[in-house]
Amino acid sequence: xxxxxxxxxxxxxxxxxxxxxxxxxxxxxxxxxxxxxxxxxxxxxxxxxxxxxxxxxxxxxxxxxxxxxxxxxxxxxxxxxxxxxxxxxxxxxxxxxxxxxxxxxxxxxxxxxxxxxxxxxxxxxxxxxxxxxxxxxxxxxxxxxxxxxxxxxxxxxxxxxxxxxxxxxxxxxxxxxxxxxxxxxxxxxxxxxxx
Amino acid sequence: xxxxxxxxxxxxxxxxxxxxxxxxxxxxxxxxxxxxxxxxxxxxxxxxxxxxxxxxxxxxxxxxxxxxxxxxxxxxxxxxxxxxxxxxxxxxxxxxxxxxxxxxxxxxxxxxxxxxxxxxxxxxxxxxxxxxxxxxxxxxxxxxxxxxxxxxxxxxxxxxxxxxxxxxxxxxxxxxxxxxxxxxxxxxxxx
Amino acid sequence: xxxxxxxxxxxxxxxxxxxxxxxxxxxxxxxxxxxxxxxxxxxxxxxxxxxxxxxxxxxxxxxxxxxxxxxxxxxxxxxxxxxxxxxxxxxxxxxxxxxxxxxxxxxxxxxxxxxxxxxxxxxxxxxxxxxxxxxxxxxxxxxxxxxxxxxxxxxxxxxxxxxxxxxxxxxxxxxxxxxxxxxxxxxxxxxxxxxxxxx
Numbered sequence: 133x134x135x136x137x138x139x140x141x142x143x144x145x146x147x148x149x150x151x152x153x154x155x156x157x158x159x160x161x162x163x164x165x166x167x168x169x170x171x172x173x174x175x176x177x178x179x180x181x182x183x184x185x186x187x188x189x190x191x192x193x194x195x196x197x198x199x200x201x202x203x204x205x206x207x208x209x210x211x212x213x214x215x216x217x218x219x220x221x222x223x224x225x226x227x228x229x230x231x232x233x234x235x236x237x238x239x240x241x242x243x244x245x246x247x248x249x250x251x252x253x254x255x256x257x258x259x260x261x262x263x264x265x266x267x268x269x270x271x272x273x274x275x276x277x278x279x280x281x282x283x284x285x286x287x288x289x290x291x292x293x294x295x296x297x298x299x300x301x302x303x304x305x306x307x308x309x310x311x312x313x314x315x316x317x318x319x320x321x322x323x324x325x326x327x
Numbered sequence: 328x329x330x331x332x333x334x335x336x337x338x339x340x341x342x343x344x345x346x347x348x349x350x351x352x353x354x355x356x357x358x359x360x361x362x363x364x365x366x367x368x369x370x371x372x373x374x375x376x377x378x379x380x381x382x383x384x385x386x387x388x389x390x391x392x393x394x395x396x397x398x399x400x401x402x403x404x405x406x407x408x409x410x411x412x413x414x415x416x417x418x419x420x421x422x423x424x425x426x427x428x429x430x431x432x433x434x435x436x437x438x439x440x441x442x443x444x445x446x447x448x449x450x451x452x453x454x455x456x457x458x459x460x461x462x463x464x465x466x467x468x469x470x471x472x473x474x475x476x477x478x479x480x481x482x483x484x485x486x487x488x489x490x491x492x493x494x495x496x497x498x499x500x501x502x503x504x505x506x507x508x509x510x511x512x513x514x515x516x517x518x
Numbered sequence: 519x520x521x522x523x524x525x526x527x528x529x530x531x532x533x534x535x536x537x538x539x540x541x542x543x544x545x546x547x548x549x550x551x552x553x554x555x556x557x558x559x560x561x562x563x564x565x566x567x568x569x570x571x572x573x574x575x576x577x578x579x580x581x582x583x584x585x586x587x588x589x590x591x592x593x594x595x596x597x598x599x600x601x602x603x604x605x606x607x608x609x610x611x612x613x614x615x616x617x618x619x620x621x622x623x624x625x626x627x628x629x630x631x632x633x634x635x636x637x638x639x640x641x642x643x644x645x646x647x648x649x650x651x652x653x654x655x656x657x658x659x660x661x662x663x664x665x666x667x668x669x670x671x672x673x674x675x676x677x678x679x680x681x682x683x684x685x686x687x688x689x690x691x692x693x694x695x696x697x698x699x700x701x702x703x704x705x706x707x708x709x710x711x712x713x714x715x716x717x
Contacts (some may be wrong), residue, residue: 313704
């Protein structure tokens with residue numbers, strides 16, 4: 133499998149949100165607008181790439197029984213690194229995403245990739261896997277954010293398409309569940325036809 | 328691949344990983360500490376600068392903290408050439424539709440409201456969040472008004488403020504906070 | 519009075535699952551049957567209360583005095599993971615029947631973001647229960663944890679009831695499984711929005 137394939141598989145065939153249905157809390161919680169979704173996706177991707185790289189380096193030296201706790205510590209560590217960075221350089225985005233930034237540490241996507249991929253593959257491949265899965269996660273979050281923002285406030289990335297308020301419910305909590313449900317259906321339809 | 332587990336190497340390994348991560352975090356913390364403090368200060372300064380006319384002092388250093396009506400209020404005096412040009416007052420209310428709303432209200436020295444900014448709130452997106460100036464220009468109706476001849480309550484309650492459609496509770500809470508800020512303003516200027 | 523407000527707010531108004539999206543994974547994973555949902559809710563209540571108690575003490579008596587609040591995420595997750603392990607071992611010894619009821623859910627708790635989320639929320643977010651905004655003290659934190667666990671349980675059990683009905687109905691093929699569950703959760707969340715503004 134070449135590097136490009138590793139990346140594209142994360143975006144389509146193993147898309148963490150639409151196909152694997154992992155890490156739903158931040159997906160639902162931070163997708164009220166496209167820019168929030170993008171910010172959260174990129175933050176998660178950073179942690180994922182770094183933790184994948186480190187896990188793949190240290191995996192050989194870690195005894196089997198304590199590997200999960202060790203991976204969790206690595207992931208939580210990098211989450212805090214990203215958290216501190218965001219607090220320092222993007223305070224506005226940090227305030228908007230709030231509790232979901234430290235909670236990257238318990239996102240199942242990260243632990244799943246550490247255990248299922250990074251611990252068994254080379255550093256370079258693990259980094260590309262992190263990039264691919266991270267991009268898939270980011271795209272899904274941004275798409276959901278864009279759909280919710282479009283339907284809810286008639287704008288995308290803050291750019292207003294039409295006047296008026298739109299359907300408020302899509303910005304509120306129920307809209308997150310409903311929009312994600314329909315997006316998964318559409319994604320399934322499209323990818324199944326291709327295959 | 329993974330090694331055989333023994334008590335000794337399990338402990339050593341977990342200890343090693345935790346130590347490594349702690350060292351990394353300590354390093355990043357020291358590197359980002361100043362930027363984080365600066366970002367926090369900038370946030371307050373930006374809110375102050377948005378609500379009072381141009382000043383040349385550092386209001387966040389000259390902060391006066393007061394308790395008015397049992398609530399904590401922060402008063403930032405803005406000076407230009409040593410003369411007061413306005414007061415930015417951070418006041419809060421818990422009467423919002425979703426609880427806490429924190430506002431920064433700027434008063435000119437004569438008591439006229441110059442501008443206001445929302446520091447934090449949890450009001451419903453699309454409804455109550457119209458108190459934010461970037462969402463709607465509702466709160467502009469306070470600018471240039473003097474609380475002595477502009478009654479700070481919504482029309483439904485006999486005041487002069489047009490409430491946000493379908494968000495009367497939020498509008499009332501906003502007025503409460505402005506009223507509180509004005510009271511705090513009076514305690515500073517009428518001494 | 520203040521504690522009643524905390525409970526009503528956490529169960530109905532700001533429901534941890536339906537309004538704050540914390541703990542959504544177990545929400546879909548353990549909601550096929552009402553019975554499973556009740557087991558899960560019990561385990562969450564148990565662990566969330568204990569975890570909040572211990573992390574609160576850790577934060578104010580270890581991290582704050584040492585000025586290493588930035589170790590919060592790592593520390594909390596480690597503490598919660600070891601707590602879950604310990605509870606599992608102790609429960610197995612002293613109450614096999616309770617262990618049988620909750621046991622299979624316990625390993626899932628360590629990465630349940632509802633539990634870590636509540637632990638982080640009580641030490642970082644200012645709440646305005648009963649007047650001025652403040653960080654929660656220990657009894658309030660415990661009440662907040664219990665209330666959120668209750669909210670989690672209520673939403674989970676209602677949702678499991680809905681999904682049991684859903685399993686019997688004829689759903690379009692593309693919607694089967696998670697998509698229709700998501701849409702159902704959305705409608706349930708809509709119903710809970712009726713409580714907003716209550717406190």
